[in-house]
Amino acid sequence: MKRTDESTTPATLDDQIAKLDAQIFESLAGRRKASIDAGLALIEQRKLLGHGKWLAHFKEVLAPNGLKLRTAQRWMKRARKAKSDLRNVSVAHSESGTDSGAQAIKNAATQDEASVRAAAGPKEPRKAARPYSLPLHLTEEEQEAMDALQKSAVWSQAEKKVVRLLRNFCIEQGVMKNARRNS
Amino acid sequence: MKTKLLKYDYRKETRDLQGRFPHPSHVRWTIQEDTKLIGPDGAIIAILLCNVIPPNLHKLAYELWRSVDSLPSNRATAVGSPSLPKLKRDGSLSKRQGVLRNTLKALKAQGAAQGAIGYLGSSDQRLHKTPLTRKHSEMLTGNKQLILLVDELYKKHLSTFYANQKAVIEKTPQWQLWQTVFSTIYIAKNFRTAYHRDGRNLPGMSALMPMGKFTGGELVLPRWRIAFAFKPGDLLFFDSRQHLHGNLPFTGERLSAIYYCAGLIAKWRGK
Numbered sequence: 001m002k003r004t005d006e007s008t009t010p011a012t013l014d015d016q017i018a019k020l021d022a023q024i025f026e027s028l029a030g031r032r033k034a035s036i037d038a039g040l041a042l043i044e045q046r047k048l049l050g051h052g053k054w055l056a057h058f059k060e061v062l063a064p065n066g067l068k069l070r071t072a073q074r075w076m077k078r079a080r081k082a083k084s085d086l087r088n089v090s091v092a093h094s095e096s097g098t099d100s101g102a103q104a105i106k107n108a109a110t111q112d113e114a115s116v117r118a119a120a121g122p123k124e125p126r127k128a129a130r131p132y133s134l135p136l137h138l139t140e141e142e143q144e145a146m147d148a149l150q151k152s153a154v155w156s157q158a159e160k161k162v163v164r165l166l167r168n169f170c171i172e173q174g175v176m177k178n179a180r181r182n183s
Numbered sequence: 184m185k186t187k188l189l190k191y192d193y194r195k196e197t198r199d200l201q202g203r204f205p206h207p208s209h210v211r212w213t214i215q216e217d218t219k220l221i222g223p224d225g226a227i228i229a230i231l232l233c234n235v236i237p238p239n240l241h242k243l244a245y246e247l248w249r250s251v252d253s254l255p256s257n258r259a260t261a262v263g264s265p266s267l268p269k270l271k272r273d274g275s276l277s278k279r280q281g282v283l284r285n286t287l288k289a290l291k292a293q294g295a296a297q298g299a300i301g302y303l304g305s306s307d308q309r310l311h312k313t314p315l316t317r318k319h320s321e322m323l324t325g326n327k328q329l330i331l332l333v334d335e336l337y338k339k340h341l342s343t344f345y346a347n348q349k350a351v352i353e354k355t356p357q358w359q360l361w362q363t364v365f366s367t368i369y370i371a372k373n374f375r376t377a378y379h380r381d382g383r384n385l386p387g388m389s390a391l392m393p394m395g396k397f398t399g400g401e402l403v404l405p406r407w408r409i410a411f412a413f414k415p416g417d418l419l420f421f422d423s424r425q426h427l428h429g430n431l432p433f434t435g436e437r438l439s440a441i442y443y444c445a446g447l448i449a450k451w452r453g454k
Binding site for chain 2: 014015022023024025028030032033086095104105106107108109113115116119120
């Protein structure tokens, strides 16, 4: 290890030690994560092959490359635990504070939301746009395809896409304002 | 000091918790002694220092700060309410958003209040001395010794974070609280917060100091399933901008002071 230079101030020495600590901790956590990932892969493999075949595969492929069965079993156990921990956390996080203070705030916030909704009134339905014909010069094949597209289930989707494309082109050409940017 | 390596990062699982109230089931470990928490990437997540603030200092601060009386009408997420458009007198909706009347009434009934001392950003993107500091300068000057001590502890225990923050705030000495790395102290009184982030702070650590006579009120960091059970005299450093945090319920009168550097300072390009 590098000898501490006499001119090194205590603060920089502390910083160096802290940096090395961080490096060691990162490696430790990385090692743990790697073993969980490997454990998950082993579980998946065993599920695909079935226990008997998996053991044969393990002996043939993994064991000769330095992985002991005991280690693989430990990794699988760790992966199962990590998976179940995650499930428990998700369940726990679906809870939210239910004490009287939290409940009072939640109730008041619900009342406020209702008053805002009432003040906003019912949403005005968007005015239906009238059909608009474009003088497009299409080949016969293109016209047939257009007819088929209009009769298909994806027409509404296609229509939206075409309108969006035309809007963007109009904005680009300066014949239409970009309403989104203005708002 | 104990060092605890946090092996699991529940970032994904805590994505939807913002604006919701902490629940004891969100906590796996409760920290109540001097501890340094290290994340899986080796970075420091938080440091809890116990009994580092002498009683005369935190008691004086409690007396000086307990008179804060503004309702937290601008902190919808921390209150636990959605940010809603304000209602004008004529019943129409305003463009301004915040916490509305019924929720504020409920907060008032709980005795919740807030105040900021030092400098805060305003709509013109500049920092100004807060009205509370202008009106009650003793809230700041009377606690000079305490603020310097918190700064000293920050420097001692988190030297790298401290140096980064110092480099930023020194460019705008007019908004520095003396020679410290803090520009602002936010006081929350009897305010049990829902999960939120302090998005207007400068990246780095904030210092949190509880005061008063209370039980409960642990600060929860759900991403790490950690709660800090701190008491008057303790000091907690953590990145309140990055980490979602909130409080468990408490009884009694509880004040907490958050020492931080306003994020606007980094954006300031003026003279």
